[in-house]
Structures are given as structure tokens and as C-alpha cells.
Amino acid sequence: MITVEVREQSQVAEARRRALSLAENVGFGEQRCGRLAIVVTEAATNILRHGGGGEILLSADMEPEGGRVDVIALDKGPGMANVQESMRDGVSTAEGPGTGLGAIRRQSDHCDVYSRPGQGTAIVCGVAASARPPGGPGPLRIAGVCLPRAGETLGGDGWAVRKAGNGTVVLLCDGLGHGVGANTATVAAKAGFQAMGEAAPGEVIADLHERLRRTRGAAVAVVRVDPLDRRMTVAGVGNISGLVRGGASQMRTLSQNGVVGHNAVRIKELEYAWEGPLLAVFHSDGLSAKWDLEMYQGLATRQPMMIAAVLYRDFKRERDDNLVVVMKTEDP
Template structure:
């Protein structure tokens, strides 16, 4: 498990949250209590904390009852001037062929009442899910204190290397004077120093002037020179031009994925943001409304095929990112995935 104080983080900066292995009922209770504590720290009203408690208990309970290798991430989310709690449950269980049927009360695969998914839908502010028989299920849930903010056009997820409490990978999303930009970074090494470099890159990205990706990356290069440095890539999705503008230094992989078409890799140049830079160049790639931009650190391998996940690319960016992390992330390194699409 990893985590820490999160209430002081400003909007736009996402904490890594706390990961839990959920293999039995006591683990599910731990998840529920952690979600409740986070909601109290964030100042959520008691009514919504009670709703969150039900959601957390059902999501974690489903993992304990039905899943193989079930894990669950609890983290704070901030958007539209609000702070809420997000739960992301990943498993390698049997999966579900008919999600609509599975969400209905009374459906069960373990002889239980089968009310878990229905209760989650009713109590959560937002949820999304993807499941493939034989591969497992990803469930993403958010509970907000008030009216739900707009569904984000980009989302990401990170996980630390086995044995470390915090990840050196991080991501950020911003809209700077109409420029919709995302950043993925991988602080050099692992643990605290790597996380410090990545978090400084996130702050520098949020504060950077509204400029094309190459100029933003140049800004980051100067701002994080006092850290050990990081691999960083910045992408800008321009709906009007139908383009992704992309600039990267180091081992951040960027890909445009369009249903039915081969994946299109984007170019990151050799270097270390903050220390070693031969040049910073920006490249343009066409993108359509049904495509996504996927960026990840070198803790995620490219050996996964979207064709093996029917319907995945039309799910929310968060569910796509979590699915890729589950099946392509490696345990011997920090891992991070970021997904964006044209708004």
C-alpha cells in the first residue's frame, strides 16, 4: 500500500493514491476504511461518505469473492472546484461476457445475492467498466460530494515497483488557454528521489505558459534541473486541426490507436529532461474522433493487442489506462499509463 496526505494538493495535481491487494474479506474491510478516511480528509459530507462506504465495500467484496489477483486503488480526484474519491478495481478473474446483465440486481456468479454491481451504480456519481471472459475485469468508480463534474477527456494511472511505497512515474492533464495537453513522466530510478523529480515535472507542467509541446518540454527541462531528472513527453490534442502534437525526451512511449487500424508510434528523442538534451523536436500526427492517444513509461510493455479487448477503445480513458496497466505493466519497474482522446 502507498499513500499519504492528499487534502492539500491543488486541482490538476493527482496523487498516486493507495494500492491494496484484495484476497479476502479482511482486505475488503481495510479498503472501505481507507476510502472513508480519505473522504473525511477531503471534507465530503456524511451522506456521501456513507454512499462511498457502500461502493467501496461492494467493489472490494466483489474482488474478494470472485477475482484472481484482485487489486484496488483508492485515490483523491479534483475537478471543477470539487474533491472526490476514486476507486479502481483490477482483477484477472473469469470476466463477464454481458456487463449489462451483470449490473442488474440478482445476477451472481458465486451463489450470492448479486446486488453488488447494482449498488455501486446507484451510490456512485460515475462508474465505467470493461470485462473480457478469461482476462478479467476493470471497474472505475467516482463518488463526488455534489453535482458531477464533466467527464474528463484524459486520465491516467500509476503503480510503484514492487517493494516501494511510492511511484516515480506521474502524469498530468491541463487546458491552457484552449490548448488541451497531457504529460507523462518517469523520474530516473525508483523511490523517493524519482518521485520527487516526477512531481516537480508535474508542477512545472501545470504552471507552464500556454505554448506548443516543444516549448512546454523546454520549460520543464529548465525547471527540474535541480532533481535527478526524468523521461518526459508532452502531447497536445488539437480537435480543429485533427492533430496530435508531440514532444518527448527519454523512454516515454506514445501511440495513436484507431479502431481497425495499425497503431501509430510517436517519436521521443534520446535524453533526460533536466540534465541531458541534444535537441527538443515536435512532431505532428493525424488523429480522428474515434482514436485515442496512449502514453506510458518503460514500466509498461507494448506486447498487448487492442483486438484482444473488444470494445475497450470506446470506454473511458481511465478504464483503458487501467486495463493496459493491469496486462502490460511489469512488476520490476514503476509503471504509468495515460490515455487521452479528442473532446
Template sequence: MIRSRDESWVRIEDASAIGAARRAATSLAEACGFDEHDRGRVAVAVSEAASNLVKHAVEGSMLIRTHPEADDAVEVIALDKGPGIRDLTRAVRDGYSTAGTLGIGLGGITRMASAHEVYSLPGRGTVVSMSFTAAGTAPPASRMSGVTRPIGEEIVSGDAYAYVEDGDTATGLLCDGLGHGPAAATASRRAVEVFQDLSDLPVLQLLERLHRALAGTRGGAVAVARLDRAGGVVRYAGLGNVSGWIVHAEGRQGMISVPGIAGHQRSRLREYEYAVPPHSMLVLHSDGLTERWDVAAFPGLAARSPAVVAATLLRDAGTRRDDATVLAMKAAT
């Protein structure tokens, strides 16, 4: 069972933020059991990534957290709205740099990280995903991931997500607590707790139980998606304004949620079944993201890892007027 964890967002706006990012990452690595050598790898990679953001990026930030799919691994995602990287092959060569790219240190990052991925669009910005494990430990799988960011200067997000995998079946939950702040977070946490206990229920029954469980809270918008990778279908049920999409290279298909607020008011709950093509991605997001994002504006994104998909959409479609959360689930390849 994976749920949204405590996540540390660091704004990388000046050189003073480099040390803050490095300390947060190495402290987390120590908590995950990394020895001194492995903590050093994390420190170097995070410092170089943060330095790149300071020197070349616009609106740079870094997400530092325990890896969503492994309690003993560290995940770091650096994102920005900078100039992007026009020639990624050249950029990963040690020592390569131009004033218009994030070239400095990118080669070092690829060596230090246990796994990495770079998605960059010229003129739009770059997302760098890094995961770190102790020496000799394989990087975690990457079939599902989510990111959440609180509104403005809030410490806690009123959104939450959770997911569970059982062979070729994956079930995901996204809850957007009504409003924001601690009361919204209480509602979302309650939804996650119920999901953890009842995630094997049929989708429609699970949504009904979530609705009942949120009655003593502020309530929120809730959606549940069960992906059958072998069968190529998803069963989806939503209450409120969580957005659900089937995303592929040619476009996206929306999934239907019924109006209402989980825990308070509802229409007749409905479950829908959709075909899911190979090489596609399920994306659920709260209304902290605009629905107007266009798959065509992100060449190749549907083929990227769930972490990169979620972070890219959060960066480009996320508004600062609300908590924002994205959950991405990879279909069969």
C-alpha cells in the first residue's frame, strides 16, 4: 500500500537554497539507512541539480521524499520553467554547458543516481527525476506515482492520494479535501485510511464506503480507479470534481465523475468502464490543476515514467490558487 507521504518542497531561487536542499536529502537518506558513502552520492547529485536551477532556471523547485514505491529509497524531482535543454545527449557529458541549458553537472547526476530520467522541452523547462538506493540495491519499479503541493505558503496539503498494486491490477485513490489547510487534510487522510482498509472492494462499493466515512469531516471530492493491465480496462468511479484521464500519444479521454461532495451530498453513484490502450497512462488530478492542458503540448510525455508525468503536469497545469495533486498510473507496455 502506497500513500502520499510527507514531502519536502524546496524553492531553489538563490544559492542559499542549495544547502537547504542538500541537507534535506542527506537527512532523509540517513533515515533510510544509507551509509556515509551513499549519503555522499545523494549530496553531490542534489547539490549539482540545485546549482543548475540557481544558475539557469526560472521558478526552480525541488521535491525531496521517500520513494513512493520503496521505504528504503530516496526520490528527488527537480523542476523548472527555464530555457530547457536542446541537446540532451550533449548536456549529460561532464563539463558541458551553455548559458541556455542545464548542462552543468547533469552528467554527474546521471552517475550518482541509482536511476534517473530527464524530460525537457526547449523554451518550456526541464524535469529531472532521481532515485537513490543503498549500494547493491536495485532501483524501485516505476509503474505508479503521485505528487502533491499545498496552496501558497501552507505547510499541509488538503489533497491526498494512495494506491495499491496486486499483480497486473492497480487501484488508485485521489481525495481533494474541501477547501485547504488542516481541516481539508483531515478529510483526505480519512479517505486514505478507509482506502487502506478496503481497497479490495469493488470500485463502486469502495466509493460508497468512502462517502459514508467522510460524513464526520469537511468532505471532499473523491475518485477511485482500478486498472486491469492484462485486460486493458479501467473501472472508474468519482464523486465531485476530481479529473480522470486516459492519456496516450494521440490525445486523452476523460472519465466521468458524478456531482457532489463526498461525506455530504451526492448524486447516484456510478461506475464506468473504459478501454485502456497499451503504452498509455491514467492520470487523476485535483482541481488545483486546470483541465485545459493539452497532450500535444508535451511531446513524448505519455511514454515517460509516472513521476515525470505527474511532476510535469503539476508544473504546467497547476494553479497556485489551490492545493494541487496528480496521480499517474502506467498501463500495460
């Protein structure tokens, strides 16, 4: 994932250029490149015109259906009281024809907008062979925002996902420090994680502890989610935070002190059970712990990428790498 700051008109063109470069990497043809160019141009222009500046996040992936480029547009402007009304062509709160949001929706294969008065606007959209949003489909949907700190191209935060029987296992990693050294530790952790097969979360961290001895080390959490059993197993060392919410219950996950690769103690696994649909948020210390979903009316019902994007926008620490991952299940 990459970010493009949008504070002046020239950065609209930069966002478009970066998006089209990603599109070429995943095999987009001329028609889909044209649609993507419209989406990014309109999203970045809206950030300038209505939001007073913000940023565009871009990511690309190859899937069985074909390539996809996802676009997230974030601003902290005045927001919108009625998103559906603002989607209609000709409706504008600033100088302009009022066709931007409508064009984004028409040219995207998926599009979601979250905006509240006084809380800015977030748009999650994209052009892809599949119309599904990032993080789905399936009984468990997972999506995340992961970016290096401003001014760096390599970050120490990272995450990975793999299937394990009827469950899904997720790795979250924060390499110590920043830049190349932190990134080396996280790359090693991700490679080790993918090689661990059916190992339990505690066993994965114990293995990574050996693999990371020649690196700076990292804070690591391994999360196994079994949606059918409504059970989550978590092992964590270092400053990876988590919140598990299901039905009327809400629990903060616990991590042990230490650094994987250097001074991790005996690894403990903790189990968390939930009722009803699951919503879980995990993040590195690049995100302030002061966030609260209750601040955002209706946000908890949105797709995982939208939740992750809004939390990143409002609670990221500018001088740190940033990682926030959101997991959700559908209503039973």
C-alpha cells in the first residue's frame, strides 16, 4: 500500500500517475486504466475542493479473477449530512459541477462512502475484475491499512493471512525501529509464518523467536479465528493491541512483554469467545490507543477496510509506521 498526500492541484496528477503505474503491474487494459484514472482524479479533486486536503491510499493485487487496484480517499473536512443526496449529479457544496461522487460510483467496481458532519469523509473504492470490496467474501472478512512512516519507502509494520483447517490465522508484526532494519525483521517473520502450516499461535511465535535472532526483533501477535466455533486464540509479545467485540461483549486482548527474536518469555495463548457477529481490531503502536468506535455513528457496520481507513486517518502517529487490521463475520 502506498500513500499520496493531496494538498495542492499538482498532487492530483501524482495520485493518478501512481495509480496507473499499479494498474500496469496487474495487467489492466486501456479501458480499465481509463476508469481508474477517472476514479482517482475525482477522488483527489474532491479532497482538495471539499476536504481542505487529505490523502489517497492505493493498493494493487492479483486474484484468480484478475488484477485489482483499490483506492481509499481520506479527508478531515466538514463531511456530509446526506451521502446519498451528494451522490446525485449536480449536487455540490462547493464550486464545481457536482458530478465527482457520482462519477466515482459509476466507474468503480465497488464503492463505499462514510461521512458525518464534522468528521470528514472516507471513500473506499476500486477497479477490479471482481466487484467485491477488499476483505471478502467468506465467513470471515479481513482488511487492513499498512504504511511506513512519512518520508520512508520501507516500513517495519506488516501482516499476513493464511488458512488453517476451518480457521484463519493472521500475523501482525512491528519490527523494532524504522526503515530497512525493521523491515528485514518483518519480512523474516512473514516468511516464517507462512511456513508454519497448522501450528498453533504460541508455536508460531516460538518458531519466529528463533528465526528473528539475527534481526532487530519485533513485536508480534498471531491470531487464529474459528468463525464456526466463535472462538479466537491469540498469542502476542510486544506492543500489538487488539479489541474483540461480539454481541454485547467487548474484550481487549493481552500481549506479554518482550521482543520476539531477543527476550520473549514463555509464550501464552489466550482464548476469546464471542456471541453474534464478530468485529475485531488489531493494530501496532503506530495507531494511538485512544480510538473508540462509538465516536463514529454506524461505522462498526461498514466493511473492514472502511473501519481500518477511518481509524488510520484519525489516530495514526505521524512519526511511526502504521498498521491496523479489521476482522468481521456476518450476522449469524
